[in-house]
Amino acid sequence: MHALVDQFFNVAIMAQAMPIMLRGLGWTLVLCAVAVPCSFLAGVLIAVLGTVRFAPVRWLMVIYVDLLRSIPPLVLLILVAAALPFAGIRLSPFAAVLLALTLNASSFYGEIVRAGIESIGTGQWHAARSTGLSYAQSLVHVILPQALRNVLPDLASNTLEVIKLTALASVVSFQELLYSADMARSVTYNSSPITLAALIYLIFLWPLVRLIGRLEHGVKA
Amino acid sequence: MDGGAAFVDAFFKPALIARYAPEIVSGVGQTILIASTIVLTGLVLGVTLALIRSLRLPIATVMIVIFADVLRAVPPLVFVLLVYFGLPNVGVTLSAFAVLWLVLSLVLAAFVEEIVWAGITSVAKGQWDAARSTGLNFATTLRDVILPQALRLSIPPLTSRTIAITKNTALGSVIGVPEILNQATSAVSFSGNATPLMMGAIAYVVLFLPVVIFGRWVETRFAWRRA
Numbered sequence: 001m002h003a004l005v006d007q008f009f010n011v012a013i014m015a016q017a018m019p020i021m022l023r024g025l026g027w028t029l030v031l032c033a034v035a036v037p038c039s040f041l042a043g044v045l046i047a048v049l050g051t052v053r054f055a056p057v058r059w060l061m062v063i064y065v066d067l068l069r070s071i072p073p074l075v076l077l078i079l080v081a082a083a084l085p086f087a088g089i090r091l092s093p094f095a096a097v098l099l100a101l102t103l104n105a106s107s108f109y110g111e112i113v114r115a116g117i118e119s120i121g122t123g124q125w126h127a128a129r130s131t132g133l134s135y136a137q138s139l140v141h142v143i144l145p146q147a148l149r150n151v152l153p154d155l156a157s158n159t160l161e162v163i164k165l166t167a168l169a170s171v172v173s174f175q176e177l178l179y180s181a182d183m184a185r186s187v188t189y190n191s192s193p194i195t196l197a198a199l200i201y202l203i204f205l206w207p208l209v210r211l212i213g214r215l216e217h218g219v220k221a
Numbered sequence: 222m223d224g225g226a227a228f229v230d231a232f233f234k235p236a237l238i239a240r241y242a243p244e245i246v247s248g249v250g251q252t253i254l255i256a257s258t259i260v261l262t263g264l265v266l267g268v269t270l271a272l273i274r275s276l277r278l279p280i281a282t283v284m285i286v287i288f289a290d291v292l293r294a295v296p297p298l299v300f301v302l303l304v305y306f307g308l309p310n311v312g313v314t315l316s317a318f319a320v321l322w323l324v325l326s327l328v329l330a331a332f333v334e335e336i337v338w339a340g341i342t343s344v345a346k347g348q349w350d351a352a353r354s355t356g357l358n359f360a361t362t363l364r365d366v367i368l369p370q371a372l373r374l375s376i377p378p379l380t381s382r383t384i385a386i387t388k389n390t391a392l393g394s395v396i397g398v399p400e401i402l403n404q405a406t407s408a409v410s411f412s413g414n415a416t417p418l419m420m421g422a423i424a425y426v427v428l429f430l431p432v433v434i435f436g437r438w439v440e441t442r443f444a445w446r447r448a
Contacts, residue, residue, distance in 0.1 A: 003311045008311075066433050070428075070432070070433045071388075072402070072425060074391040075421065075425055083409075083415040086414070086415040160294075161385070164295075165296070168298060181299075185306060189310070191306055191307030194307065195303065197299055198295045198299050198300070201295045206290060206294045209290050216339060217339075
């Protein structure tokens with residue numbers, strides 16, 4: 001029991017690791033603050049392009065969404081970080097992570113928003129257009145607000161996934177929370193920094209997990 | 222060498238494709254093996270936890286809720302590193318395969334428990350009352366009346382979640398499970414060429430694209446039509 005506490009809950013080591021882990025947490029927050037809006041906006045764009053009249057564009061969006069959903073995010077990240085340099089494209093770890101996350105998450109957001117748009121009856125389109133709104137105006141002022149509200153639980157749940165995916169950045173040596181924790185672990189030969197990282201993720205994400213649960217129930221009621 | 226030939230040479234070099242095909246194929250085998258054990262364990266454990274929760278025993282419920290919330294809130298890679306590097310220091314040594322199986326099965330179980338539980342609670346209370354009033358006991362009511370309705374409702378989210386967790390088998394490459402990504406990245410460092418990585422990516426697409434398309438079909442097939 002003592003060995004277990006010493007290996008996973010060593011407070012002295014946690015305190016020692018705290019400064020670099022807080023710096024790591026800062027980078028995790030920066031990454032989230034950029035990656036979530038980027039991938040959400042890209043997803044909305046993909047979903048909207050999926051509704052256009054010109055069929056090849058629609059097919060292209062389906063191919064994008066299904067292809068990117070079938071490649072594990074870590075594989076995408078390794079492709080961007082390790083394969084692109086062979087084409088002469090060298091991205092910083094931050095840019096590589098941002099690109100990989102956006103490619104992955106935009107496909108999921110796109111699929112969710114598309115379902116949202118499809119949940120809006122064509123009557124809404126006809127009504128909006130007949131009042132003289134243009135296609136774009138109908139979309140922005142009539143369709144999307146209702147569509148996004150209908151899929152709010154799925155959007156929140158995917159956002160949680162995007163935030164959790166930022167931990168993959170540690171694999172390509174981007175110094176976010178998990179990378180910092182793993183550095184501290186390898187220096188101290190003790191897993192308490194990883195436990196601390198888990199606790200920090202929990203503090204930030206538990207409220208989101210609860211919120212998603214409530215959203216899902218709210219929609220059903 | 223023109224641009225096209227240079228591209229082929231860096232990303233799709235025929236000699237390297239032939240050289241590393243056996244490794245990638247063996248990686249595919251590992252990925253399928255570990256993914257199927259995770260799906261099996263995660264689904265069985267998750268449904269079991271949801272059933273235990275339906276008994277509404279206070280202590281069990283609290284423990285299940287904490288389990289499900291923690292495993293859903295923390296990135297799986299954190300648990301993989303925690304278990305893989307931490308346990309040997311307290312005298313428990315698990316193989317990388319076992320660690321990946323354990324962590325991802327528990328994560329899947331957490332999501333499955335929540336989805337099935339949401340399904341159970343969404344079945345109207347009148348169904349319980351009606352079933353019990355015809356003389357069915359608790360277990361029979363749950364099995365023959367509630368679960369068939371609850372599971373039908375749960376199938377789309379269960380499918381998409383199972384697919385997502387299955388793709389996380391790529392995390393095994395971080396601790397050296399010889400699955401597709403691991404085989405591909407070590408081949409890249411041996412050959413100094415991106416070809417094995419492209420082969421790995423294509424292997425994932427071949428493996429998961431049908432699953433993703435199946436998931437899309439399931440979602441439309443079992444969609445609960447909202448007016």
